Amino acid sequence: MRSLQDEPVALVTGSSSGFGLLICIELALRGFVVIAGIRRMETAGKVLETAEQAGVHTRIRTVQLDVTQDSDVKQAAAYIKDQFGRLDVLVNNAGTAYGGFIEEVPAEVWLEQMNTNFHGMVRMTQAVLPLMRERRKGRIIQMSSISGRIGFPGYGPYASSKFAVEGFSECLALETEPFGIDVVIVEPGAYGTPIWEKGFTQMSTTSGLPYQAMLDKVLAFSQKSAQQGGDPREVARLVAHIACLKRPAFRYALPRSTRLTIRAKAALPGRL
Ligand code: NAD
Numbered sequence: 001m002r003s004l005q006d007e008p009v010a011l012v013t014g015s016s017s018g019f020g021l022l023i024c025i026e027l028a029l030r031g032f033v034v035i036a037g038i039r040r041m042e043t044a045g046k047v048l049e050t051a052e053q054a055g056v057h058t059r060i061r062t063v064q065l066d067v068t069q070d071s072d073v074k075q076a077a078a079y080i081k082d083q084f085g086r087l088d089v090l091v092n093n094a095g096t097a098y099g100g101f102i103e104e105v106p107a108e109v110w111l112e113q114m115n116t117n118f119h120g121m122v123r124m125t126q127a128v129l130p131l132m133r134e135r136r137k138g139r140i141i142q143m144s145s146i147s148g149r150i151g152f153p154g155y156g157p158y159a160s161s162k163f164a165v166e167g168f169s170e171c172l173a174l175e176t177e178p179f180g181i182d183v184v185i186v187e188p189g190a191y192g193t194p195i196w197e198k199g200f201t202q203m204s205t206t207s208g209l210p211y212q213a214m215l216d217k218v219l220a221f222s223q224k225s226a227q228q229g230g231d232p233r234e235v236a237r238l239v240a241h242i243a244c245l246k247r248p249a250f251r252y253a254l255p256r257s258t259r260l261t262i263r264a265k266a267a268l269p270g271r272l
Contacts, residue, residue, distance in 0.1 A: 063076045067116060089139045089141065096117065099156075099157070125140060139242070139243060189258040
């Protein structure tokens with residue numbers, strides 16, 4: 001009989017909500033042992049409860065993992081090495097979204113966005129690459145965004161971090177391919193996950209600059225687009241599908257919502 005020790009192992013960052021949590025479930029349903037990286041461990045109960053409802057809780061381990069903390073990242077990689085001696089799939093999913101107009105965004109917001117969305121990915125990747133290279137096998141799935149391809153007003157810090165993700169991932173793919181490691185970049189459009197509830201700072205209200213109405217429209221548009229964008233499970237299933245492919249013959253994966261968001265972008269100037 002196969003034990004969990006023989007099953008493929010996946011690590012998902014940012015697993016306590018949204019795509020991350022759904023990806024953990026979809027991977028577990030497909031036979032992975034899933035290490036769910038969680039920034040605040042008080043949310044671990046919710047993750048395990050969701051896994052139990054899906055009948056996959058025995059396949060999920062939760063680890064403390066704030067991707068901005070070197071110590072968390074190193075400990076998570078060491079835990080995987082000790083417990084399983086392998087990592088088949090890394091899903092670099094953790095992210096936050098802050099917005100506001102470029103002129104008004106304070107330095108700490110720019111730094112936070114780069115530190116979490118971009119450098120968090122770099123940190124996590126660097127920590128697990130030796131484990132994948134040793135086995136000459138591995139897959140790294142990068143959660144980018146359509147905002148990593150095209151700009152939107154009011155999304156400067158977020159889009160800049162996702163553009164950085166794209167450049168990093170392209171170079172990573174070229175460097176790791178000789179070692180049997182695949183890199184796939186997923187670029188969703190807007191989906192109704194918790195990321196939209198908390199990120200956008202309404203900076204113009206305090207500065208009095210004439211951007212507020214524009215920002216309101218952009219946000220309303222994003223929210224509408226997120227509502228229409230569909231079920232976040234389709235992104236989770238896409239990621240799980242990529243994780244299971246023998247060898248992906250593509251570098252970019254665009255969920256359905258991406259087209260919708262591009263249409264929204266095309267419509268924006270006329271509406272502002
Ligand atoms: P979400 O807010 O539900 O998920 C983000 C997760 O990242 C949360 O669980 C949060 O706790 C975690 N996180 C934040 N900072 C972290 C840190 N420092 N260390 C570890 N974890 C951290 O929103 P989501 O939409 O599921 O976002 C997941 C990813 O998908 C993000 O990278 C986001 O940029 C990307 N994305 C989302 C959309 C969308 O419309 N929802 C579209 C394109 C891309």
